[in-house]
Amino acid sequence: MTEDRALRALDLATAGLSISKIATTLDTTPKEVKALIKAGKKQDPRAYDPDVEARRLDKMSAALWPLASQGDPETVGVIVKLIERRDTMDATIDGDLAAAVKATAKLQKAHRAQVATRADTE
Template sequence: MKKLTGDAELAQKVLNLRRGGLHFDVIADQLNLTIPTARALFDQAMGEHDPEFQRALETDRLDRLHASLWPRAVKGELDAVDRVLRISERRERVAAVPKVNEHSLRKAFDQSATTSAELNPGWDAALVEAGRKIADRVDEAVSTGEGQEVTKALYLIPHLNNVLREMLATPASRAATADKTPPPPRTEGKLAQLRAIQGARKSS
């Protein structure tokens, strides 16, 4: 097996094979390398192009596909036109700056859990953890996903609302609990109340 020597030509061969979609085990076998060496050469070649390895590689693949289909597309071949348009859409998504996951929903949920006076840290641990999992999933989808993935994640919001209701962390659940609070016990009996009414009548 060859060892990593920093050979730029060999690194370029690894890059070209990877551009073609070959996995590193196949590349290593074809070039008589170890898999770690093939990966290191790939990183070396990509580092000369762009530090964002995967994005640069995907952009390069799309550019090559676009170039191969373009002559047919300009001739009016509808299947080629359709593929060029899809490649352009894909290129825009790849080139877009990734969103930062600010974990905003998780932070808001944690604040609700921390300030709730009704939660028992021991008994309600599973309930709180379920809410955290849902909040994390929504935050991740919103920051890294695309339209359909975000829509699916937003379907989890009603489940999160159910958790919040169980925690009495929604206005409606708190109001419903307040309405069910029994009235304070009367300090005097019915006989005393009747006497008070009679006394009021005599004085009038």
């Protein structure tokens, strides 16, 4: 396990690639990828900065919000995951997650109604 390979696996995981995609990219097994990521975390010279992570999540949420607010189910699912991740970063639970889940359910219901209406008119 080389240092470069471990850091490469960590970078790919940080970029959001799945374990299986990283395994394909690095021509290795998912089990080896998990070990590489773990090793990469120990070797990574960059310090974890929760503020940078929070800003990154906020930017992703803002970029996806227009699609989510139109009820796109996949985008709504991603937004929920981003909100969940953001909530785990906070020291206290302030109820935002429950409100987000409720809003998500409302958006999905509206989207299903739109899809049904379009199907009826076609």
